[in-house]
Amino acid sequence: MGLDKEPGAAAAGTAQAGPPPLLELRELHVYYGVIEALKGVSLAVAEGEVVALLGANGAGKSTTLKAASGMLSPRTGEVWLRGERVDGIASHDLVRLGIGHVPEGRRVFPRMTVLENLRMGAYRLRRPDPADLERVFTLFPVLAARRKQVGGTLSGGEQQMLAIGRALMGKPELLLLDEPSMGLAPLIVQQIFEILREINAQGTTLLLVEQNASQALQLADRGYVLETGAVVMSDAAPALLSDPRVRAAYLGEVAD
Structure with a gap:
């Protein structure tokens, strides 16, 4: 189910007063051969936050994490870490700079x-x-x-x-997690998310890709919704959790 794209959604959350975000992605375009997987994705993660990245299969969520961690190189766009540009830096060097990646x-x-x-x-x-x-x-x-x-x-x-x-x-200062609940029993999923909450409380920033939108948004401070390689929504997690479009698309509810 598609969501109507909000004006300026691709750049939402990137302009912030005060210190720079811990992680910032600016207009990332990533290709697999001739297929454009990311179409100008922009997002920001502040130090100490939990940010959820939602979307259907094939929306570009895993690609976004791989671009952030240096596993994929964007054709255009920029990746910034603590106010320094880091796109083009090898993934193992980004580990040394404080990015951890838990793959799907x-x-x-x-x-x-x-x-x-x-x-x-x-x-x-x-x-x-x-x-x-x-x-x-x-x-x-x-x-x-x-x-x-x-x-x-x-x-x-x-x-x-x-x-x-x-x-x-x-x-890691920033931990990227790709579908941590995939294939797990509900009780184990609950346990995993409680541990993620504790990891964040101990000072690790989290960027979370998760099909279980309800669990993700209950944990997160903010969220972005990806659709066919573009950000179509971004808001505080409680606002997304109560948005009828999100509830219809990702929580199985029927929109009014």
Whole structure:
């Protein structure tokens, strides 16, 4: 179901008084071959925020995260981190600059143990910080209990916890999360979102792609809605959650 595009929606949230946003995307155009996946996407994430990115399959949500983390290079447009332009910088260097990325599908190393997976997340550091490992085990006690178990034998929910924990080992200031609830049972989804809330409370900024719009907007401060590669709506999360167009398109309700 389509949403009517708001005037100026593509640039919504990018002009802010005071310090620059932690992350700012300016008019990103990204292509896969001749297919334009992002058509001028602009958004901003302030330090300490949780920002949700909503949209149907194929709307460009994962592409947006990949462009932000350096996994894809925009043909035109700019990526800014803490007021410095960073598009064109390799993804592993952006990790060093404070961006962590939890990809869709978790992508844990299946033949490595939980502990080895977590240590891989700290590869940018000379050696893993024991305090970071303790933080992950406190957030995810099941990982502490399974630290010697290989990643490929974990349940889907445990693998998602491991993927998030692995990203946290890199000490990110900004954590990009792509569909963390995908394929998980409702009780596990609730647990994951409670942990994300705690991660944010500990000082990590979150940019969240999520099909579960209700869960995402209950966690988020603000949100953007993508449709066919363009931002069509942006607002505070409570406003989006109560918007009849969003509720009809993403929460299964019938619009008046």
